[in-house]
Amino acid sequence: MAEKKTGMTDQELTLQAVSKAQRIIEEYLEPRPHDHERLLDQLLQVLDGNDLVAAVDRLAAAFWCAHEIKAN
Numbered sequence: 001m002a003e004k005k006t007g008m009t010d011q012e013l014t015l016q017a018v019s020k021a022q023r024i025i026e027e028y029l030e031p032r033p034h035d036h037e038r039l040l041d042q043l044l045q046v047l048d049g050n051d052l053v054a055a056v057d058r059l060a061a062a063f064w065c066a067h068e069i070k071a072n
Contacts, residue, residue: 007059020046 008016012027024042046052 010059013052013055014059017046017049017052 021043022037024046028039040065
């Protein structure tokens with residue numbers, strides 16, 4: 001799969017986003033007061049970016065296409 005304007009493959013971009021989201025969730029789970037709105041905003045920035053949404057769409061399309069081919 002070709003690299004996108006981020007310079008990363010779809011898999012790399014997705015893995016990076018999941019890793020960032022995990023760190024944000026880890027911070028939320030720490031036993032101390034949190035700015036919940038800030039953490040939610042950070043999650044949205046990571047998971048709702050146009051590049052990531054497009055990468056996940058491409059990965060899903062490729063997965064389901066390959067799955068259909070194997071089923072036939």
